[in-house]
Amino acid sequence: MSDHSAIVSTIAEVLPEWFLPDNRPGYAGLIVPSERIHEAAEYLKDQKHFDMLTSVTSADYFPEDRLEMVYHFRRSTGGEPLRIKCILNRKDSQIDSLVDVFPGAELQEREVWDLMGVRFMGHPDLRRILTWEGFAGHPLRKDWKEPFFEEEIKPYKSRWPDGKFIRAEEKNPLGDNLCFPPGFDPESWVPDKDETLYKSMTRVAKAGEDGFDSDTIIVNLGPQHPSTHGVFRMVARLDGETVVDLKPVMGYLHRNHEKIGERNTFLGNMPFTDRLDYICSMSNNFAYALAVEKLLNVTPPERAEYIRVIMAELTRIVNHLVANGFLLNDLGAFFTPVLYSLEEREFILDFFEAASGSRMMCNYFRFGGVVRDLDEHMMGMLKAILERLPRKMDELEKYLIGSEIVRVRSEGVGILTPEAAIANSATGPLLRASGVPYDLRRADPYSIYDRFDFDVCVRYHGDIYDRFMLRIDEIRQSIRILKQAVRDIPNGPVLTGKPQYQVRVPAGEAYGRVEGPKGELGFYLVSNGKSNPARYHVRAPTFINLTSLAGMSRGNKVADVVTILGSIDIVLGEVDR
């Protein structure tokens, strides 16, 4: 923290008219006048080496007519993030886009425009991203109310303590989760036919070498497509079989995580985080618990810290197994390799079920610890997993690495250079396979990761094969951490203080993050002292990693685009939230 506050104060001293320290109690970072944000970002990048813009979000302070843009800058060499804020007014919110300085802001700024209604000047393609063109309003504004709106915050009086609950459908005039602006005439409505989307794509109509004129065509892959890892859609402009341009289209699983999260109590959000990246629920719990613990200023007991690390690393193994299995699916080895991955996954899920009561949606972490202790039997299960996994990984490697088809299809395909990876704010295996040894467990350690002996895996070619191999390397490192954790785990309590349903959280803001299996998973929370978060934002790693998809796909064949997407390893629950 001292290093961080030193940076903050030096920057604020050198350029006092640009950077003002945020002195509100519970807040940190610097405030920049909104017309200066572009220059400030350039200054931070060029002079101060904050070369990654990891998170772009905004917070609405409704009764005060104030909207804040919140940026988190990072150095790819490690250290804490630097938080920069800009204050906008709510009526006419606009700010300069940072896409030309940090291309990784592209999708995030579109999200802020869509959900919060901040217009970014100079953004190359400012369209709605999670909802659709034509949607009424910007849903994350505090004065925007959803059709099933009942009260500002939970617990709702109708359900507790009296329990006279009326179904939401009966209160809505349409009897459904629907609400139209007054005076809307459904028959004269012209739906958006994606024309703006198609027009925004590069169009290269060139005369062929042999004298034939050729034109490009648009092909939509998804949202219903056997290869798209869920309801994800890619719009590709093809010249023959070669991809000229590609745009990701998402929002088909936009479940309004953040809006619901701002109505929920702090603890009530824990099971919702499970459903973000539904393959690694424990990691999501971890990041959210860290963010709230920063606000509460509690630390979990020793044993709970070890249990958390055990759960997070097992989750990483599950995720990488599944990711690699489905990547091979995309390469054409339909379902057979996945069976091997899922077999190992079942052993770990059994352990999760024993510990938390549920296979997938564990809801296991609490603020200041975990919900239940691990007993002798469970530790035995864990030891059996750790005995079995290395053998199985050898087997998987033996069958796959030498496979000529895997290598020909994946080596040298979908290359992401380290410069592009950093510029696009990529994190996780995508960044490390491009030769940037950046792992939050080492770069900005949290929990007790500084006690374990493990290597940050890195590979240097930045192609599909390296991402595939990097995941196998990371599984081996996770097994190493797990063995140390099982050896050293002390006895003792697993929760600080009494279990509470309604945690009182002091006012302030916090950004908690972990090195999730897919990248930096962060939660940006603003509390106003009530039992519910005033702002709840998820920095979803796969959403931001998708910024790199178009660049990696250009010039490749359509069939490779499917594997490139598989190698990024997306989960739609997290991309769309």
Next chain:
Amino acid sequence: MKESLNSPGVQIPEELSGQVAITTLDRIYNWGRRNSLWPLMSGLACCAIEMICTAASRYDFSRFGMEVMRPSPRQADFMLISGTVTKKMVPQLVRLYNQMPEPKYVVAMGACASGGGPFKEGYSVVPGIDKFLPVDVYIPGCPRTPQALLNGLMKLQEKIDHQTLKSDAHWYKKGGSAPIPVPILGPDLIDLRKIEQIRLASQAPEPGTDEDNHEVPHE
């Protein structure tokens, strides 16, 4: 399966029992259908992961004749709605359903597909796929376990067992069944069957209710 195919009370000589069965048309028709139910391969959300688990070796729903997941709706017998249905996705799902050949079934898997689940209050979530498609089996749970999915699929098989060509097979009747109108995305989801209601609700707003104070900032 031999027992269920042969009509009860009809004796087959011992030496022919492996080759011959005497049965009704309904019975053999349903026996064939129930044992080769091909699901549409469409994963929506969390439940899709557990659906894949159910297809994998530990739970293995190919034991019930369901292993052939078809990505094309033209080849599928039933549709597993495996997760939260959002307003942006529902036009595609309705279109997929319309493209499936009869007889077709819909299984709502998990809390979200059955009624919105934990995300029901969300502004872009359809509270249950049954607002658009006729659902045959609902499977509770969030996510429902693979065992529950198997149980739900066996319930679907039971349902097929009890159908008769005479009264249930509307797909052989003249004209067939009409397609469900595909909803369109407006300021909110426009269900074409409710267009009159939508016009009434938005043109004669009741003053004072929260729903009408819907602020639309600059567009």
